[in-house]
Amino acid sequence: MVDPDASEWLKKQQRASRKTRLIVSTAGILVIAAVLAGVIYTLIHKGTTGGAVGSSDNGNDGNNAGKGANIPSNPDGPYYTNDGKPVSLSITPDPRLHKSFYGVNYGPILALYPWCTNTLGDTIEDLKILSQLTNRLRLxxxxxxxxxxxxxxxELLKLxxxxxxxxxxxxxxxxxxxxYNDFFNNLDQHGISRIEGVxxxxxxxxxxxVTPSDLYSRIADVKSKIQAKYPNSKIPVFTSDIGSNVDQAFIAGTDVVFANVHPYFGGVPVSTGANWTFEFFHNFDSGPAAAAGKPAVISEIGWPTNGASDNASIASVDNLQTFLDTYVCVANQKQIKYYYFESFDTPWKAAYFTTLEGSWGLFNSDRSFKPNIQLPNCQVTAGGITSM
Structure with a gap:
């Protein structure tokens, strides 16, 4: 095993962390991103290799294309993707897809604030695929x-x-x-039965x-407001951070230890990536959490297919396949709870940051399979987040 020294882990994360800039929120970034908008849109809609997955050719006519803010009042549609393709509510099972993942991280490709060119139709098409991989999504x-x-x-697909x-x-x-306000508006609209945690x-x-004390105060506030609105709910509230940032204050301030653990940024070869992950997670996250009576979840785990190497860690499609083969089913057997990172490649990250940043998807950005990838086929044995 490569010794997962916390300081080295932090240095690697500082060089290559994928999510440090996920939400475009500062004025400078908005200006630069505006210049890139045309490039990003072109990249997103450019065809890639691999067979199409879960695509829909039929649907009804309507006017739900474009910005995605208009939700049809008719529950039967019509629904359209951003590029105007009609969307149906039927799912055709794909024999290449298996419900082998405890959970999957999902970031809709076109949900880029403030443009928000994603539509409900795009999300329906995404979930036709993702629902054949897992019963749990993290946003x-x-x-x-x-x-x-x-x-x-x-709700529409009855998943x-x-x-x-x-x-x-x-x-x-x-x-x-x-x-914050949008989260509670969503609870008012949809209820809490499908909320695994926040x-x-x-x-x-x-x-x-944010300071630790401020973050834990916000967690307590969200938890208090959920309990006030839904007194009988048991929705856990937490935050997610790199696995080496988990300390006693982190454990005490959260209902679940939600830890991002990436062997790629640990600089290890893919052949040892799974074992490195299991040992790191136990030593830094799940072990200390269990000692405090808290559950622990790997909130991100994956392997990129393109971009710069990190010491012995090489980004490639072949290495993604190796990691899928060595991690997923073993993690299921160990009843480890994890959210795989991530659903689809994200061209806007590749255009704005680096090729590596946008290349963590199980699928290409157009929902097609990456070349020669075979998804694992095994049973998920761990229960929900709140079950120990």
């Missing part, structure tokens, strides 16, 4: 109807799925207030955009 924010469309798609929404924390109080921020401590 990264509330903007652009991300949680609303996901919950609507689950047995739960969601972990995130109230994004980035140091901007306006962003937090907007997302994350207040992702890697906000790592980015040093």
């Amino acid at each position: 990264y924010g509330m903007d652009c109807n991300m949680a609303n469309y996901t919950l609507l798609a689950i 047995n799925m739960t969601v972990v929404p995130t109230i994004w924390v980035d140091g901007n109080e306006t962003t937090y207030t907007r997302q 994350s207040v921020g992702n890697e906000a401590l790592f980015r040093k955009q």
Whole structure:
């Protein structure tokens, strides 16, 4: 095993963390991103290799294309993707897909604030695929109807799925207030039966955009308001951060230890990536959490297919296959709870940051299979987040 020294882990995360800039929130970024908007849109809609997955060729006519803010009052549609393709509510099982993942991280590709060109139809098409991989999704924010469309798609498709929404924390109080209010509006609209838990921020401590005491205060506030609105609910409230940031204060301030653990950023070869992950997670996260009587979940785990290497860690499609083969089914056998990172490649990250940043998807950005990838086929044995 490679010794997962916390300081080295932190250095690697500082060089290559994928999510430190997930939400575009500062004025400078908005200006630059506006220049890139045309490039991003082109990249997103450019065809890639691999067979199409879960695509729909039929549907009804209507006017739900475009911005994605208009939700049809008719529950039967019509629904359209951003590029005007009609969407049906039927799911055709794909024999290449297996419900082998405890959970999957889902960031709709076009849900980029403030443009928000995603539609409910796009989300429906995404969930036709993801529902054949898992019963659990984790989201990264509330903007652009991300949680609303996901919950609507689950309802419309009649899926047995739960969601972990995130109230994004980035140091901007306006962003937090907007997302905080949107989260509770979603509970009012959809209820709580499909909410597996709620994350207040992702890697906000790592980015040093909030103090620990402020973050734990926000977690307590969200938990208190949920309990006031739904007295009998047991929705856990927590945050997610890099695994080496878990300490006693983190454990005490959260209902669940939600830890991002990436062997790629540990600089290990893919052949030892799974074992490195299991040992790191136990030593830094699940072990200390269990000692305090708290459950622990790997909130991110994955392997990129393109981009720069990190010491012995090589980004490639072949290595993604190796990691899927060595991690997923073994984690299921060990009853480890994890959310795989991530659903689809994200071209806007590749265009704005690096190729590596946008290349963590199980699928290409157009929902097609990556070349020669075979998804694992095994049973998920762990229960929900709150079950020990």
